[in-house]
Amino acid sequence: MAKFHVIIPAAGSGSRMHSEIPKQYLPLLSRPLITWCLDVFYANTKIDYVHLALHPQDEVWSHQLSNNPKLNVLRTGGDTRAQTVLNTLEEIDADENDWVLVHDAARPGLTDALLSKLLDALQDDIVGGLLAIPLADTLKRADASQRVEKTESREDLWQAQTPQMFQYGLLKRALIKAQANHQQPTDEAQAIEFLGLSPKLVAGELRNLKITYPQDLLLAEAILAVDMNKHSEHQS
Numbered sequence: 025m026a027k028f029h030v031i032i033p034a035a036g037s038g039s040r041m042h043s044e045i046p047k048q049y050l051p052l053l054s055r056p057l058i059t060w061c062l063d064v065f066y067a068n069t070k071i072d073y074v075h076l077a078l079h080p081q082d083e084v085w086s087h088q089l090s091n092n093p094k095l096n097v098l099r100t101g102g103d104t105r106a107q108t109v110l111n112t113l114e115e116i117d118a119d120e121n122d123w124v125l126v127h128d129a130a131r132p133g134l135t136d137a138l139l140s141k142l143l144d145a146l147q148d149d150i151v152g153g154l155l156a157i158p159l160a161d162t163l164k165r166a167d168a169s170q171r172v173e174k175t176e177s178r179e180d181l182w183q184a185q186t187p188q189m190f191q192y193g194l195l196k197r198a199l200i201k202a203q204a205n206h207q208q209p210t211d212e213a214q215a216i217e218f219l220g221l222s223p224k225l226v227a228g229e230l231r232n233l234k235i236t237y238p239q240d241l242l243l244a245e246a247i248l249a250v251d252m253n254k255h256s257e258h259q260s
């Protein structure tokens with residue numbers, strides 16, 4: 025039976041957060057941002073392994089932050105996200121047909137419902153796919169002086185999220201080929217697209233936002249605080 029591996033690339037510098045520590049360690053409702061998605065993967069019974077890919081010189085990580093029998097901490101961070109993921113695929117023990125779900129360390133709003141939806145939609149798919157949301161806003165292309173050059177059609181445009189889920193052998197081949205061709209895929213799906221394949225889009229939710237700028241942290245706190253209040257009302 026195919027196993028389910030999660031890879032969390034967590035080796036970025038997070039320079040747009042203007043913070044001294046990498047963004048995945050910033051406090052989010054008084055615990056480190058990264059622990060929110062880790063807990064979702066630990067709790068889902070379909071997930072077998074959670075591989076956390078840290079920067080080789082990461083000095084903040086400690087097992088006191090999070091621990092679980094599924095967790096495998098590796099120092100496989102590379103210069104790009106694609107390199108971090110490829111280094112990790114080369115390090116882990118997995119079969120060609122095992123599923124790999126790559127999830128940004130900086131997306132704390134993932135829920136078990138969204139994760140289960142992705143797993144159900146893709147576990148029999150021949151290509152694999154990703155969570156994404158249809159574009160809601162009108163898209164403007166800017167010129168060099170930050171003036172609108174043109175309005176792009178938003179029809180059929182989706183915003184990619186994570187997890188992105190592909191079989192181990194296919195994903196590894198795709199990333200190796202992209203590297204050999206000097207292509208720079210910004211997500212795993214793009215590497216699969218370079219092979220001429222079409223990943224499936226599974227409707228995600230806005231709450232699964234990526235923390236990039238300081239204001240994103242406030243938004244994520246507001247969303248997760250509502251969840252916590254609902255949970256405590258349910259228990260009382």
Ligand code: C5P
Binds near residue numbers: 034035037236
């Ligand atoms: O920088 P960005 O927010 O796009 O990064 C997305 C994810 O990829 C983050 O979890 C980040 O830590 C990770 N990453 C990585 N190695 C890099 C660059 C980014 O693991 N060299």
